[in-house]
Amino acid sequence: MTNVSPPAPAAPGFVLKGWHVGLIVVAFFAAVIAVDVSMAIRAYSTFPGEVTAKPYEEGIGFNGEIHRRAAARALGWKARLADRRDGTALVLEVAIRDARGQPVTGLHPIATLSRTVTTAGSQHLAFTERGAGTYIVRTPATSGLWTLDLTAAGPAGADFEMEQRFVWP
8 A cells, every 4th residue: 555645735825914904904094094184184274164253242243233134124125146257257247126126226335255154265346336226346257156245325224235145157
């Protein structure tokens, strides 16, 4: 009888050891932390959080603001905003009508054009009357979501106000 010995075991390939697993876990959490930190930095750089210089003082005076807005609503004025591009400029046109639908003339509307969550890039605008009850202003066109806060002095201190959000491509 011939004596045949079993084949020699093959040299082992890669063997996953404990320190490999530890290194994989550390690398995974390092990647998660790196992504979280980069997202937090980008979020804070786009919205620092505060959009008014004196929030406490404005909060205390808000009851007066409520009464002033009620007097403005009692005027019954309505406004319509139209926007268009003229070359590299954004043209904003506001038509203001009274409670009977007649154009309101002789106003000097002023406005603030700002982003919705930050004061960065805010612009103060002064409208000029183009026609009966139609007021116009030109400003550099920048794409994004914008808020127009317009005020025009009305009779007996009841200022007309309009807030309009729009997206400019």
